Amino acid sequence: MGEVQKIIDKYKVQNVELTSQKSELVNHIPLRRFHFIGQLDGYDVEVEVAALSRRNSGWFFTFLYDTGDIEAEHQVQKAIESLKYVKTS
Numbered sequence: 001m002g003e004v005q006k007i008i009d010k011y012k013v014q015n016v017e018l019t020s021q022k023s024e025l026v027n028h029i030p031l032r033r034f035h036f037i038g039q040l041d042g043y044d045v046e047v048e049v050a051a052l053s054r055r056n057s058g059w060f061f062t063f064l065y066d067t068g069d070i071e072a073e074h075q076v077q078k079a080i081e082s083l084k085y086v087k088t089s
Helices: 002-010 071-082
Strands: 016-025 030-041 043-054 059-065
Touching: 002 030, 002 043, 002 059, 043 071, 059 071
Parallel strands: none
Antiparallel strands: 016 030, 030 043, 043 059
16 A cells, blocks of 8 residues: 555645555456545545556556546546556567
């Protein structure tokens, strides 16, 4: 969770509160998902972080959107569901 907190700090989101975290499989990829609420530049925002690791590498996909923006929430969900891992030689 330390790396995820660094990401939140990088975007300068204030008054951050973790609302949920879960593990799931997306296209056979084990993900750890974190959902936060907070404020950015005076606006209420939601932050979704999808973390995955393969071998010695890790990736964090971070999404910020206005609280209550249902369309943005759907787009984030679609983006996470589209993640694929392709082994290259």
